[in-house]
Amino acid sequence: MTRPKISQMEAYMIETLRASGVTNEAIIQAAKEKDVSTWKQINDQYDFEQLLVLAEQDFSTFEEIINDGYAVKFVTVGGLERLLKLKFQKVEGKDFQKLKTGVQGLDLSGSSLDELKQMLSINWKITKNNEYVSVLLKEKKDFA
Known part of the structure; x- marks a missing residue:
């Protein structure tokens, strides 16, 4: 299933709201009421007006993004690290090691790993060996 694509900043805003306890329903309701104050x-x-x-x-696509997930159009190395922290509560040094070209030793599995695979842009390669993810x-x- 192809997920709707959003910008890295839009993903940051959505995941910041969720990390702060704002529910999907509350995000959708605020968008309906056009009030993010x-x-x-x-x-x-953040300029939440972007949402x-x-x-x-x-x-309807916005509701799908909030309820079912999204893919990020383009993710930088720093953006990957920030999304791992916001969405999956994974912290550098504790849950993974940061490299110049990504991360390794990431402890992520099951539906969380599936979700990461679906949300990252095509410039990323995800591999799993034994228990850790790179x-x-x-x-x-690799793009040819």
Whole structure:
């Protein structure tokens, strides 16, 4: 199943809301009411209005993004680390080792691993050996 694609920043905002206890239903309701003013106190660095723009483009797709998941259009190495922390509560040094080209030694399995595979952009290669996962940038030759 192909998931709707969103930007890395939109993913950060969604996962920040979830990490702060905002439910999927509350995110969808706020988008319906076009009022995200209460989210400013969660993170005043984010322009949560961007989520309203996303919802206005196609509300049923927005609901699918919130309820069923999404893929990120393009994820940087720093973005990967941040998404692992926001979405899966995984921290560098404790849950994985950060490399220049990704992460290794990630303890992630089952539905969480499936979700990571579906949300990352095509520039990433995910491999699992025994109990740990590596997520590395693909080399240019891997895109041919």
